[in-house]
Amino acid sequence: MQELSAEIWKALDGLRGALPAPHSIEVLLYDAAHHMGMPEDEANRTHLEWASLKTTDAYATLTDARMRLLSASPSERLHSIDEMLARSARSDHGVVWISQLPARRIAELAGNATRVRCAFDASLHPALLLSMQERFVRFASQDHTTCQLATMVSTIIETRLDVVPANPFSRTDAGEFDAEIIMSPFGLKIPSGTDIPRSTLSILGETERSRRLSSDPVAIADGLQSLSKRIVISVVEGMMFRAVGVEPIAREALVESGRLEAIFSVPGGMVFPHTGVATNLLVLGPNGQTRHGVRFINLSDKRFAGKTVRGRPEARPESSWLDAIDKELASDERFAADVTISDIKAKDYNLSLERYLLPPAVMAVEAFLTERQVRPLEDVVEMIRPLSLGKEDDGEFMIREAVPADIGDDELLTEPKKETLIERAQLRKARNQRLMPGDLLLSIKGTIGAVALVPNDAAVDGDSGFWTAGQSFMVLRPRKGGSSSIALFEYLSNNAVRETLRSLAGGAGIPTVSIKDLRQFRVPVLTPDEEAGIEANFWDRQNQLAQVRARIAEIEKSRKSSWPHDKLHEVGA
Template identity: 70%
Template sequence: MKDLSREIWKALESLRGSVTADQAIEVLLYDAALHMGMPESESDRTHREWISLKDADAYAELADSRAALLFASPSERLAAIDDLLSRQARADRGVVWISHLPAKRIAELAGDADKVRCAFDAALHPALLLSQQGKSVRFISADYAASQLAIMISTIIEAQLDVVTANPFSRTDEGQFDAEIIMSPFGLRISSGADIPKSTLSVLGENERSRRLSSDPVAVADGLQSPCPRVVVSVYDAMMFRGVGVEPIAREALVESGRLQAVLSVPSGMVFPHTGIATSLLVLGSEGTGPLNVRFVNLSDDRFAGKTVRGRREVKPASSWLEALHANLSDEQRFAADVPVSAIREKDYTLSLERYLLPPAVIAVEAFLSSRRARHLEDVVELIRPLSMGKEEDGEFMIREAVPGDIGDSDFLEEPKKETLIERAQLRKARNQRLAPGDLLLSVKGTIGSVALVPAEAAVDGESGFWTAGQSFMILRPKKSEISSVALYEYLSSGSVKEALRSLAYGAGIPTISIKDLKEFRIPVPSAEEEDEVVAAFQDRQDRLAEVRTILESIEHARDASWPHRELQRARA
């Protein structure tokens, strides 16, 4: 099949200068579809591009490409078309194309359905694969270019595909189906709900006058309105945990519907290689009494994914996403977890894989805590959330604001390098987040889990020059009756505990730990004997580090006293 693709590409290369690479592919498909009996569409943009080449010398090369494509079998034609379209980033042409293996895995999630509705551009390739299997398939998209592409490819591969150009969310197309695949564009703003059924909007607590909807929660509500016994909905990963707009309402409605059977967590680039967006596939079952458990599947696991030379995870050819929904799980298998609906309720309907499929380090932390007296973090420390200080060019007071880069190799925070001028009106706010010796700084945004102790020499006096913390941190001020600063630092600086903290983070761009999750993070309370042991070990480490620093300083002095450093320093002086 690669030979066929190379032959086609070689012929299309000759069209450069007449049309772009994307246009050349679409003109080829249009020309091939015409030869397979598709009527001409004179109003179509691709028709006009085809006409411009029809009487040109380059058309002979186009004809050679078409002949090579149509000489192959229908399945080989689709494979060659997939290779052509997968090479192009097609966002500028308005069509999203999923390559063969992820499209095949998504199509398989339809199960044994005979009639399938595939909604939105990204569902086109799964729709074509299902139609090749002899299933009755409808492809519906509001995008005219996607509809035309669907007609052209289905004609070329000799597949029966019912193509409808309409907003899939409007549910204006009639028909009964056994399964649906809904793959709406991620994060698309929906300016008005006028063409969305009231029953869909009511799931989200909205009405037809809404102006703040986006495609992902609407896709969830739309899937819940489908009567099909199997519905697959793709959403971007942030939809699984964010508290933005109606997203939490959509998740709660999904869980409480009893229809959610599985959440498949897809690593970034596996389905949509031209973006870095991590996605989730939601699998819904029939209406009525739903399952007591929801299966969470990690498609980043080695049984499903392999790394490419670009570091992106790609689908393993021998894997099966459908089988993962029903596979028996043992204690040793960490690719999936069956989570009770009651546990999802307790986590405020968060559907992030990381909350339920725990990494080994998190399991180790849980085992450590199970045999000890543990308290929530909010019970053992005062949590102080730093606020933005702003910046005044003519401010009369200077503060030093700590950032993650001020956490060095030592256990202590280094003197913050960032100096910020503020006015007296801001001084009270700055004082409220003034760092004191013994405080801990914990990074809860960006580089999650970095932690440092505030040293005894931290500036605390006066109205100027004292240390504060930036908004990437949370200030932890231990309550002395519970745990010492040193013992808390030793626990939080453990690699396993840092990984446990990172498992709580959310955010598609900059990971962040919510204040609620941080407050509920469990901390072991050491006994008096353990406290003494921790403090003694910490002090011994500091003494040894001081000796190492002295040795390193003497080595540096010796270096400066030797040639050529000695002469160069004299010349510079």
């Protein structure tokens, strides 16, 4: 089949100069579909391009490409079309076309359904695959170009596809279906004039369009109001944990419906190859059959994902996403986890995979802590959340604000480079978050897990020049009688502990660890002898690092004194 695609591409080379490459594919499909009986559409752009070619020598080239395509079987035609469209797929809010392997896995999730509704552009390939299995398949999209593509390809592969040019969220296309596949564009803002049924809005707590809506939560609400026995919904990863607009309401409604069977966590590039955005596939069951648990499935696992030469994950041909939903899990399985509804509620309806399918590093930390006495972090430190101090161009006082880039290679905070001028009115607020020697800075936003120890020589005196922390940090100040700051630093700087902290992240766009989760983050209780040994090791390591830096400085000095650096050292300095 790859040979067929190569032959078609070679034939299309003759259209260079007459048409752009993406247009030549559309014209080929139009020509082939017309040859198979599709009526002409004179108002269509592709028709006009096709008609203009008929009076030129280039039409012989187009005819050759069409004959090669139609000489193959319907399944071989679809495979060749897939290879052609995969090269020119659009990637604005998603893609018009997803490639064969993920399309097959998604189509299989429809199970044994005989009537399937596929909504939005990205569901077109699964729709075509299902239609080739002699099922009744409706494809709904408000994009005219995609509807035309659906009609052309279904004609070429000799299958019946019911194409409806309408906004799928409006539910104006009547009919009963056993299964639905909803793959709306990610993060698409829905205009206030869009006709969305009240049954959909009510799930989101909306009786009228009082708030801005985006496609992801509306897709969930749209699926929940459907009576189909199997529903597959594609949403962006952030929809699983963000606290934006109606997204938390949509998640709670999804869990409380009792219909959520499984969540597939899809790595970026596996389904949508033109974007690195991670996504999720939600699988819903029949209405009225309440489930007490949800299966979380990691499609990044090696049994589902391989790597292409470009480094992006690709679905393994031999894997089955459908079987993973009901497969019996062994105690040591790491590709999936069954989570009770009560556990999900306890985590405030967060549906991020990392909250339930623990990475090996997180499991190692859990095992480590079970062998020790532990305390919540809030019991051993005072937490100081830095506030925005504003900025005055002619402020009377200067403060230094630390950011993660100020963490030195010796694990100590260096003098912050960012200088901010403030007025006296802001000075009291700045003093309240002044850094003191022995404080720890823990990044809980963005670069989660970065940690630094404030050194003994940090500037603390006076009303100007002292150090403060940026808003991505939380200042941890050890309580009297609590843990040693160095011992706590050593624990928090461990890579496994950092990954554990990162697994708690949520937020709107930028990952953030909530104050609630940070307060309850468990740390081990150490004996005085253990703390003394940890501190001795820490300072011994600092001394060794100082010696290494001194040696590197000597080497650099020697280099600068040799040719040609001794003659050119000022040039470019």
